[in-house]
Amino acid sequence: MKILFIGGTGTISMAITRLLAERGEELYLLNRGNRNEDLPDNVHLIRCDINDETEVAKKLEGMKFDCVGEFIGFVPSQLERDYRLFAGKTEQFIYISSASAYRKPMQGYVITEETPLENPYWQYSRDKKACEEYLMERYRKDGFPVTIVRPSHTYDERSVPLGVHGKNGSWQVVKRIREGKPVIIHGDGTSLWTITHNSDFAKAYVGLIGNPDAIGEAFHITTDESVSWNEIYGYIAKTLGVELKSCHVSSNTLAKLGPDYDFVGSLIGDKANSVVFDNSKVKKLVPGFNAEVSAEEGIRRTVEYVLSHKECQQDDEEFDKWCDEVVAKVTSIK
Secondary structure, three states: OEEEEEOOOOOOHHHHHHHHHHOOOEEEEEEOOOOOOOOOOOOEEEEOOOOOHHHHHHHOOOOOEOEEEEOOOOOHHHHHHHHHHHOOOEOOEEEEOOHHHEOOOOOOOEEOOOOOEOOOOOHHHHHHHHHHHHHHHHHHHHOOOEEEEEEOEEEOOOOOOOOOOEOOEOHHHHHHHHOOOOEEEEOOOOOEEOEEEHHHHHHHHHHHOOOHHHOOEEEEEOOOOOEEHHHHHHHHHHHHOOOOOEEEEOHHHHHHHOHHHOHHHHHHHHHOOOOEEOOHHHHHHOOOOOOOOOHHHHHHHHHHHHHHOHHHOOOOHHHHHHHHHHHHHHHHHO
């Protein structure tokens, strides 16, 4: 198949890119070239900023695709641009939305694709919902061949999955655990969460490419495993070979104490809720799909990778200081 990805080198998309390249598909990546150094040799590169619509149209002139995958569309205006660029030029348009768009607070903990999209806590999620609505309108009115995919917490070897972290990612928390400092876990750490390794996500996504039954439909793709946040942080400490020193703080308190980190959206609107995903819909279309990387195994791989790659170790002194202040406040109250 002839496939174009807008992006193609991010946390979610890189594993898909590698899998398609391994299978010998004719794959093109349209991006600015910032992270193309680790790509397989048989991937075709179109270096361009997708926001420069005129330039993109020139570079894609005369080209048609079996599938276009959009990984970096966050607001409806970007999808309106994509429609202008790709209407009549692709047999399928797969849009990466977000499972965070599902209703919060939860009504029941099992999520299906029929769960309403309604998240009053996070603008990011509301924008994703609006993008979905625009695309489905184009499908119903114009026959634009849309498939919606909703990832939940998908991760790769470059960043450890966490609930509470700073603007530079996971390293500072990993560093605190390794140094024996208390780390903040939202709530009491017992709520259930789902973390999906990107290599597992890729298998289901690739199974939807070129599948006519996926047109006009939405799917979430996650592992079937649910683990508590205490377990997630415990797996990190286990890999590091140290004792976990946790400091549990309610999500509402974290939202008040850390306005610069948007914990209202990322915690109250997402990670503070217990979630279990029913993946039967995507499994029906991709019968061989089964997530194989457990949370414990995936975290072990990721921590070991981060420890061996200096470029993944971005210190965050501001967040580290904030953690110390929050821990001191909580400890003094207790």
